[in-house]
Amino acid sequence: MIAEITIPDIMTSPATGNGQVFQKIDLRGYGYTCEVGKPRLPAGGFLVAVPEGADLTVEVLDTERVLRENHRVFPVPEPVVEDGGKSTGERFYLETAAYSEDAYYPRDVASIGFYGYLREVRVAQLMIFPVQYNPARGTLIIHKKIRLTLTVSGGTLLPVRHRPAHAPSKQDPYDRIYGDLILNYAPGQAQRSGISPGLGGPHPGTPRLSGQACKILIETDGIYEITRRDLADGGVPVDAIDPRNMRLFNLGVELPILVVGEEDGRLDEGDHLEFFGLANTSEYSRTNVYWLTWSGASGKRMPEVPCGPGDTLATLEHFMESLHIEEDHRYYSNVYRGEGKDHWFWEQLIAPCSGTYPVTLPGVLGGSGTAEVRVGLRGKTSTAHRTRVSINGTLLGDLHWDGMEELERTLTCPEVHLIDGANMLEIDCPGSGMR
Numbered sequence: 001m002i003a004e005i006t007i008p009d010i011m012t013s014p015a016t017g018n019g020q021v022f023q024k025i026d027l028r029g030y031g032y033t034c035e036v037g038k039p040r041l042p043a044g045g046f047l048v049a050v051p052e053g054a055d056l057t058v059e060v061l062d063t064e065r066v067l068r069e070n071h072r073v074f075p076v077p078e079p080v081v082e083d084g085g086k087s088t089g090e091r092f093y094l095e096t097a098a099y100s101e102d103a104y105y106p107r108d109v110a111s112i113g114f115y116g117y118l119r120e121v122r123v124a125q126l127m128i129f130p131v132q133y134n135p136a137r138g139t140l141i142i143h144k145k146i147r148l149t150l151t152v153s154g155g156t157l158l159p160v161r162h163r164p165a166h167a168p169s170k171q172d173p174y175d176r177i178y179g180d181l182i183l184n185y186a187p188g189q190a191q192r193s194g195i196s197p198g199l200g201g202p203h204p205g206t207p208r209l210s211g212q213a214c215k216i217l218i219e220t221d222g223i224y225e226i227t228r229r230d231l232a233d234g235g236v237p238v239d240a241i242d243p244r245n246m247r248l249f250n251l252g253v254e255l256p257i258l259v260v261g262e263e264d265g266r267l268d269e270g271d272h273l274e275f276f277g278l279a280n281t282s283e284y285s286r287t288n289v290y291w292l293t294w295s296g297a298s299g300k301r302m303p304e305v306p307c308g309p310g311d312t313l314a315t316l317e318h319f320m321e322s323l324h325i326e327e328d329h330r331y332y333s334n335v336y337r338g339e340g341k342d343h344w345f346w347e348q349l350i351a352p353c354s355g356t357y358p359v360t361l362p363g364v365l366g367g368s369g370t371a372e373v374r375v376g377l378r379g380k381t382s383t384a385h386r387t388r389v390s391i392n393g394t395l396l397g398d399l400h401w402d403g404m405e406e407l408e409r410t411l412t413c414p415e416v417h418l419i420d421g422a423n424m425l426e427i428d429c430p431g432s433g434m435r
């Protein structure tokens with residue numbers, strides 16, 4: 001598919017920061033780049049419908065461009081995040097290294113952003129950056145017209161959905177909305193998508209029939225076993241299906257499963273499938289959706305590895321063990337550079353303040369060994385931080401760090417300081433003033 005995008009005229013306005021004069025550059029209908037401290041330039045997002053499992057690539061064929069000199073573009077300000085994770089303002093910040101580079105930013109005029117769903121239509125985001133800026137030379141390239149080619153490769157992981165009887169077949173009331181939002185939308189396209197609407201039951205773990213697939217809803221991490229009876233109760237035609245063809249999907253990606261008793265091609269009493277499921281971690285729901293299908297090709301399976309103890313191994317007297325302790329009580333939607341990062345936190349500590357966390361360690365040897373204590377912290381202000389980590393009153397580390405970044409630090413702890421049973425970990429924030 002070839003697309004031609006005409007860019008409206010840019011608008012510039014003066015702005016000051018740290019006593020210096022900059023220009024803000026705006027384009028009607030466009031947003032902005034969002035890398036804090038780097039030049040703030042117009043960015044546009046367009047949605048392109050793509051089949052299930054397909055990738056979209058973009059190549060710029062040519063552009064009509066003009067060059068402008070003597071510009072100093074205003075940088076993306078740093079958000080100020082206050083209690084509760086809400087952004088309450090912004091402050092000027094300029095990344096000196098980015099502003100001394102002799103290269104155009106953003107590097108590409110077009111790129112592919114996220115993949116997602118607009119109700120039943122799978123879409124990819126086409127990102128357009130019509131203005132590029134070379135900070136070292138102060139030059140702008142303004143692309144007035146951009147011709148590009150979009151290529152779709154791969155596709156259709158999930159089977160085409162069998163529409164339920166009540167669904168309208170001709171006029172989709174959302175067609176007009178899709179048409180406004182999706183570059184290549186053709187009426188009726190939503191019906192050809194492989195995604196089924198929400199036919200699942202309200203009870204987590206209960207599979208429900210939906211055409212040639214059933215939906216499995218889970219709320220906690222763990223290994224799940226689904227028996228022939230569970231599937232029959234959910235309406236799956238257990239006598240008619242070949243368990244070798246069972247496939248499990250999450251977010252359009254097939255996951256390996258274990259199907260016990262599938263070799264004979266029949267799903268008998270006692271046969272079952274197992275998979276490792278993860279809960280959803282968003283602010284809105286713990287429920288994650290897994291799709292089970294059973295038509296077409298054979299599915300991905302977990303490899304089996306023989307791991308008998310053998311007869312040459314000595315009996316272990318002690319061994320290393322890891323314990324992961326994490327509680328998620330507070331959700332912050334606005335986490336600095338938070339894309340793909342943990343938004344759930346145990347507790348907020350505002351200096352001067354300290355928190356204590358009971359830790360049960362079963363079977364501590366109490367010898368001359370060394371344990372590792374790894375702590376994960378996240379700065380909430382752009383100031384300096386000081387954090388002291390102790391266990392059972394023994395100081396393990398005095399950490400000095402800066403900004404709103406994540407900090408993961410591994411500290412060593414002589415085993416003699418650990419107790420077989422109840423231990424107390426302390427995180428102390430005396431305040432940066434003591435630094």
Ligand SMILES: [Ca+2]
Pocket residue numbers: 261262263264265266267268271
């Ligand atoms: Ca069987």
Ligand SMILES: [Ca+2]
Pocket residue numbers: 326327328342343344345346
């Ligand atoms: Ca967490």
